[in-house]
Amino acid sequence: MPIVPLTGWIRCRKGNVFMNWLLKFMYGRHGPDQFSFWLFILFLVLDLIGSFQAGAAKAIFALLAIAALVYSLFRIFSRQNEKRWAENQKFLAATQPLSRWVQQQKGRWSSRKIYHYFRCPKCGATLRVPRGRGKICIKCPVCQHEFIKKA
């Protein structure tokens, strides 16, 4: 076998080739945000539901799943940062009640051994009481209604 002399090459930094390419590729692009993340989750959910369907329903779910995936990727690779940013802000504003509720439930779950949660029978406000206080009279700070509970 003849020896072929190399005339040009690029230095290969171990492991960095892909990252360098990715950084270059993503430069000036919007990148992932919450809206794209949840679109991707939507894609996974639709894909999962679709796998349990048959016939036309399967096709519809597959189509919706792909639409969600394409939209998610389109947003990540978009160069129109401002437009995408505004969309994400709208998305966050629209889902704020839900995300606040999720945060609340998380807090309740992590402090379930310390606190008891009661719902005011009059106005529906959620009231937090330390556990282990026995039978107590609760006065709702919102509507001043008084009721007796065991905490």
Ligand SMILES: [Zn+2]
């Ligand atoms: Zn109340």
